[in-house]
Amino acid sequence: MWRLNKVRHKAGGHANSLEELRTKRREKERALRQARRDRQLVSKRLLLNEDEEQDTMEVAPGEQDVVTLFQILQHGGTEKEAFLRPLSKALRDPSAQLTFIKLENSMHLLVGLLTGSDARCRLQAVRCLHELSHSPHTSVASACLPATPYLLTYLSGQSTKFTELCLYTLGNICPDSERVKERLLAQGVIPALAGCIQNHRHNLAVVEAAGFALFQLLQSKDAAQKVIPTVLASSLPSQLLSVLTPDPDFGLAPAIECAWCLHSLTSSSEDHRELLAQGALRQCCSLLVSLGGAVADGNTDQGLELLVCPLLRCVGNLLSSCPAEALHSQLGGVDLVAPLCELVVALLHTLPALAKETAWVLNNLTAHSTESCSALLTLNLVPRLLELLPFSQGINTMVLRVLANVAHKKKEFCVRLAELGLLSALTATLKMADQNVVTLSLEVLFMIIVSCPQIAEQFVSHGGLSVLEAIQYNSDGEVRRRATYLLEQHILTEK
Amino acid sequence: MMLQPDVVQFIAMGGSQTHNGDEEEGFRGAAEQQVEGNPFTFSPQLLRLHRDHELFEDGDVFRHMYLQDLFISEAEEQPAPSVSEFGCHISGCRAVFSTLHEYEHHYNSLHRHVCCSCRRSLPSARLLDIHIQEWHDSLFTILAQKQDMYLCLVEGCGQKFRTSQQRKDHLIRLHKYPPDFRFDKSRKERGTREASREQRTDTAVEAADDVCRSEGVCEVMCGVESNQLEREESMETHASSEEAAQSEDFSASAQTPETNTERLKPRYSYRVPKTVCFGHGSVRGFRGQRGRRK
Numbered sequence: 001m002w003r004l005n006k007v008r009h010k011a012g013g014h015a016n017s018l019e020e021l022r023t024k025r026r027e028k029e030r031a032l033r034q035a036r037r038d039r040q041l042v043s044k045r046l047l048l049n050e051d052e053e054q055d056t057m058e059v060a061p062g063e064q065d066v067v068t069l070f071q072i073l074q075h076g077g078t079e080k081e082a083f084l085r086p087l088s089k090a091l092r093d094p095s096a097q098l099t100f101i102k103l104e105n106s107m108h109l110l111v112g113l114l115t116g117s118d119a120r121c122r123l124q125a126v127r128c129l130h131e132l133s134h135s136p137h138t139s140v141a142s143a144c145l146p147a148t149p150y151l152l153t154y155l156s157g158q159s160t161k162f163t164e165l166c167l168y169t170l171g172n173i174c175p176d177s178e179r180v181k182e183r184l185l186a187q188g189v190i191p192a193l194a195g196c197i198q199n200h201r202h203n204l205a206v207v208e209a210a211g212f213a214l215f216q217l218l219q220s221k222d223a224a225q226k227v228i229p230t231v232l233a234s235s236l237p238s239q240l241l242s243v244l245t246p247d248p249d250f251g252l253a254p255a256i257e258c259a260w261c262l263h264s265l266t267s268s269s270e271d272h273r274e275l276l277a278q279g280a281l282r283q284c285c286s287l288l289v290s291l292g293g294a295v296a297d298g299n300t301d302q303g304l305e306l307l308v309c310p311l312l313r314c315v316g317n318l319l320s321s322c323p324a325e326a327l328h329s330q331l332g333g334v335d336l337v338a339p340l341c342e343l344v345v346a347l348l349h350t351l352p353a354l355a356k357e358t359a360w361v362l363n364n365l366t367a368h369s370t371e372s373c374s375a376l377l378t379l380n381l382v383p384r385l386l387e388l389l390p391f392s393q394g395i396n397t398m399v400l401r402v403l404a405n406v407a408h409k410k411k412e413f414c415v416r417l418a419e420l421g422l423l424s425a426l427t428a429t430l431k432m433a434d435q436n437v438v439t440l441s442l443e444v445l446f447m448i449i450v451s452c453p454q455i456a457e458q459f460v461s462h463g464g465l466s467v468l469e470a471i472q473y474n475s476d477g478e479v480r481r482r483a484t485y486l487l488e489q490h491i492l493t494e495k
Numbered sequence: 496m497m498l499q500p501d502v503v504q505f506i507a508m509g510g511s512q513t514h515n516g517d518e519e520e521g522f523r524g525a526a527e528q529q530v531e532g533n534p535f536t537f538s539p540q541l542l543r544l545h546r547d548h549e550l551f552e553d554g555d556v557f558r559h560m561y562l563q564d565l566f567i568s569e570a571e572e573q574p575a576p577s578v579s580e581f582g583c584h585i586s587g588c589r590a591v592f593s594t595l596h597e598y599e600h601h602y603n604s605l606h607r608h609v610c611c612s613c614r615r616s617l618p619s620a621r622l623l624d625i626h627i628q629e630w631h632d633s634l635f636t637i638l639a640q641k642q643d644m645y646l647c648l649v650e651g652c653g654q655k656f657r658t659s660q661q662r663k664d665h666l667i668r669l670h671k672y673p674p675d676f677r678f679d680k681s682r683k684e685r686g687t688r689e690a691s692r693e694q695r696t697d698t699a700v701e702a703a704d705d706v707c708r709s710e711g712v713c714e715v716m717c718g719v720e721s722n723q724l725e726r727e728e729s730m731e732t733h734a735s736s737e738e739a740a741q742s743e744d745f746s747a748s749a750q751t752p753e754t755n756t757e758r759l760k761p762r763y764s765y766r767v768p769k770t771v772c773f774g775h776g777s778v779r780g781f782r783g784q785r786g787r788r789k
Contacts, residue, residue, distance in 0.1 A: 025565050032556045039547065041555060043562035212562075260558060267546035306561055309554040313544070320543040352576035353553030360542060360550065367539035392579040394550065405539040431598050433582025433591050443537035467584075470602060475586040481534040 042219065044172040045212060046134045047165060049127075066096045070103055073113075080113065084124035091131035100132070101143040111146050126151075126165045133172035141176035144169075145183060152187050155196040163200065164209045171213035174220075181220055185227065189217065194234045197243075204250040207243055211257025214240075218264035228265060232274045237265070241283050252303050259284075259310035266314050272321040281318045282332035284311050289339045296339075296346040305351055308343075312354070316361040324368035336365055337375040341384055348391065359388070359398035366405040373406040373413060382406075382420045389425050392434065400429070400440040407447040414451035422448065423455070423462050430467045435476050442471075442482040449490050456491050465491065621650060622678050629659070630682055648672075648679060 035041045069087045073080055090096050100106050113125035129147055132140050151166045170189070174181045193210050200206035214236065217227055231237070240258040247254070262280065266272060275281075288311045295304055315336075322330050340362050347355040366372045376382055388399045403422065407414050422444070429441040445464075449456045459465075468491070471483035544550055581598040583590040585606055592598045608623040609616045612631045617623040625646060628635050638644055643655035645662040649670050656662040659681045666672040666679065 025560070028563070028565055029556060029560060032559050033552065036552055036555055041559060043559045045562060256561075264546060267544065267548075267551075270543070303561070306558065309557065313551065313554070317543055320541040348576055352574070353557075355576070356550065357554060360544070364541050367541050390578050391576045393577050395576065396579060401540075404537050408537065408539050428581075428595055429579075431581045431584075431595065433580045437579060438584075440537075443535055446535045447537070466602070466607070470584040470606065473586050474584045478534065485532070485534050 039221070042175045042216075044134050045168055047130060047168050047209075066090045066100050067103065070100065070106055070109070073109060074105070081118070081120045081124055084113065084121060084128065088124060088127040088131050091128055092134075094136055097132055097135040097140050098137055101140055107143055107146050111150065114147060115150055123162055123165075126154075126162060126169065130165050130169045130172075133169040138176040141173040141180050144173050145180060148173075148180070148184055149187050152184070152189060152192045155192045156199065158199070160200065160203050160206055163196065163206050167196070167206070167209035167213045171209070171216040174213070174216050178220075181217070182226075184217070185230075189213075190227070190230045190234055190236070194236050194239065197239045198235065201239070201242075204247055204254045208254040208257050211240070211243070211254060211261055214261050215257060215264060218261060218268065223264070224268045228269045228271075231265065232269075232271070236261075237275055237278050237280070241278055241280055244283060244287055246307065252307050256303070256306050256310075259307055259314070263310035263313045263317075266317040270321070272318055276318060276322065276330060279332070281315065281322065281330045282334060284314045284318070285331055285334040285336055287311060288315060288343075289334060289336065292339045292343040292346075296342045298346075305347075305354060309354055309357065312357045312361055316357070316364050319361065319364040327369055328371070335375070337362075337372050338379050338381060340365065341376075341381040344388060344395075345384055348388065348395070352391070352393065352395065355388075355391075356394045356398060359395055359402065363398055363401045363405065366402050370409050373409050376402075376406055377413060377416050377420075382417065382422070386421055386425045389429055392437075396429065396432075397434070397436050397440060400437065400444060404440060404444045404447065407444055407451075411451040414448040414455070418448050418452070418455050418458065423459050423464070427459075427462050427464050427467060430464075430471065435474075435479060438471065438474070438479055439476075439482070442479065442486065446482070446486055446490075449486065460491065617678060622648065626678075648676075 032041065066087065069083050069090060072083050073087070091100060110125050110128055113121045114129065116122065116125075129144060129151075132144060135141075148170070151170055154166050155163060157163060170184065174184055174189075193214055197207055197210045200210075214231070217223070218231070220227060240261050243258045244255050244262075246252045262275070262284070266275065266280075272280075288308065291304060291308050291311070295308060318330075319327075340358055344355050344358040344362070347358060366376065376385070382403075385399050385402065389396045403417065407417055426441050426445050429437050430445070432438060432441075445459070449459060465487075468483045468487050472480055472487070474480050474483070578593070581592045581595060583592075583598070583601060583606070588606070590601055592601065604618075605616055607616070608618065608620055610623060610627055610631070612627070615626065617626055625648065629645065635644060639657070643657050645656040645659050647654045647656070647662060647665060647670075649666070652670070654665065656665060659679075663672075663674075663676075663679060663681075666676065667674055672679075
């Protein structure tokens with residue numbers, strides 16, 4: 001069983017050296033990045049036996065053993081379990097998996113054992129199926145189709161370990177093949193998952209497994225049409241929300257899975273009414289605030305960011321559906337502005353990608369909320385935002401948007417921003433090589449200059465005139481027009 | 496940040512603020528918006544990001560590293576946030592810099608105090624004024640026949656001389672200037688290259704005796720021995736880049752070998768039309784040195 005408190009490495013490893021591990025990780029990361037760009041990002045999980053330690057995973061026996069074992073099992077006899085164990089171990093090997101499914105009646109045999117009267121055989125049979133489900137070969141998933149109605153049926157059973165194995169097996173096979181996914185949907189995977197979480201809600205290992213299975217289902221390309229409406233109509237949304245708060249003893253894992261499910265729901269579909277009605281925004285926000293506080297305090301509880309990330313995304317996308325007048329009630333009094341600013345700053349040097357996502361959420365929060373913009377000013381958060389402006393790859397552009405949101409609301413806000421040092425920050429950002437940064441800087445500058453004539457003078461005294469003059473020669477026409485307009489209409493006329 | 500429209504369901508809800516009307520003294524209803532030709536378009540926008548959006552890439556990779564048991568939380572391998580570079584705005588000048596100081600230095604050295612007519616860059620507004628007067632002002636030429644018009648270059652001295660040679664002598668004798676002071680070339684010397692390689696001042700990279708070195712429009716109009724100028728110029732800027740590398744304003748890395756090869760690369764063309772000129776001192780783009788590339 002994986003838990004975050006250990007550094008783990010994948011199958012095939014006895015302990016590698018640290019350097020090998022790092023190289024492997026980097027390669028893996030590259031592969032994952034490419035897979036995402038190809039829209040092929042899929043992962044599987046393998047549940048180990050209790051008696052297995054990942055570090056000492058045995059090298060699988062050869063394919064021949066699979067054939068032999070199968071033949072023995074086929075011939076009947078009462079000692080099947082004794083042969084099922086080694087079979088499941090043998091099936092960890094990818095080529096053995098392929099061999100097995102090609103054997104005639106192999107799946108039939110497994111399904112028979114899965115549904116037979118011997119409970120220990122059932123457990124071992126599902127273990128075999130689980131190993132098969134983890135196969136890198138997508139053809140294996142289709143081979144497991146005959147087992148699916150039973151796997152689903154067993155989700156409403158009571159046996160926890162068995163249920164866990166069923167869930168991970170289902171989660172592993174559903175992204176591999178359209179046929180499998182459709183069959184599962186037709187067979188009622190969604191109500192089965194909802195029922196399962198309900199029945200096992202006090203067993204967090206099972207909840208985690210169910211969350212994973214649902215996540216896998218939600219990754220399909222047409223999830224928005226085929227999966228999500230059914231999910232939203234079921235009891236799953238409220239169940240996912242109820243699991244969000246991490247259990248201090250069990251750890252973050254179930255909450256992580258459920259949060260990623262919620263992110264999949266909010267980012268694949270525009271229909272957020274159900275989730276908003278269930279109070280998703282408020283709950284995600286308050287959890288984000290408490291977790292964010294822990295991150296900002298330097299709490300190094302490993303994996304916290306794995307939960308913060310999907311929460312941020314849920315909040316960001318839910319905010320985009322929330323009409324401005326409902327914002328206050330939807331947030332339920334949770335003050336997001338200060339925690340988000342703290343979080344951006346805290347994440348900037350450890351996880352800049354997450355810092356960028358946090359800034360995005362701030363944009364959505366401040367876009368149409370005068371209250372949030374006002375809070376940024378009164379809580380003295382603007383200087384911290386200004387400190388973020390040197391950082392690229394989307395961070396400064398997003399922060400400039402936030403500042404523009406504030407400036408856009410009221411003239412008083414513009415004056416206040418100027419007092420807080422925005423002008424000298426802008427004279428720096430106007431010189432940056434990134435055209436998006438320059439354009440946004442000009443927009444902000446325009447708003448604050450127009451709000452108050454003295455600001456134009458201050459800008460000039462900050463040496464802003466020469467940079468605007470230089471910008472008039474920029475290669476981008478839009479940028480040139482803005483600089484020229486600003487100079488001619490608002491700055492040079494003042495002088 | 497510009498979001499890719501083909502990937503993202505990008506929903507801009509920019510216009511729906513009328514219900515916040517009382518508090519909204521911002522730009523929604525400002526007269527400014529209605530002014531003809533106002534190019535400013537910003538309005539606050541809710542950004543809805545689809546799950547495939549590139550902004551989510553890192554977090555997703557993270558998530559899957561965790562699913563595949565490759566997750567490590569320690570910060571050891573996390574990349575540091577990257578810092579924006581500064582870039583020279585002048586079209587055709589592609590210089591980028593990692594610090595504001597470098598940017599300022601580049602800009603002040605190469606793009607300020609530029610003479611409209613001959614595109615020389617002078618180190619200060621004062622020297623530019625003197626240059627324009629002496630080189631391009633026909634009234635000056637007329638007056639100089641009768642009066643002492645050549646002003647001493649040292650600020651505060653105030654003495655005037657009948658000829659530029661006399662001024663030069665004065666500069667050498669009284670003010671201890673070198674005989675080949677770069678910013679006191681007389682008009683007649685234009686076109687001659689005095690290849691002096693000794694110490695120059697910080698702001699030494701003058702556009703110098705080239706009329707223009709760029710391709711395109713300028714070449715057609717000047718028809719000068721651009722090849723010769725290219726070669727000479729490359730030697731000169733080579734020298735000045737060495738010198739500039741010694742200047743404390745620039746970052747420490749030894750870049751001369753790199754800039755050597757850079758010198759041989761073709762210049763960027765000069766796109767700003769000749770007629771555009773901002774005041775007496777023009778902010779002009781032309782071949783300057785390339786900035787330090789990291």
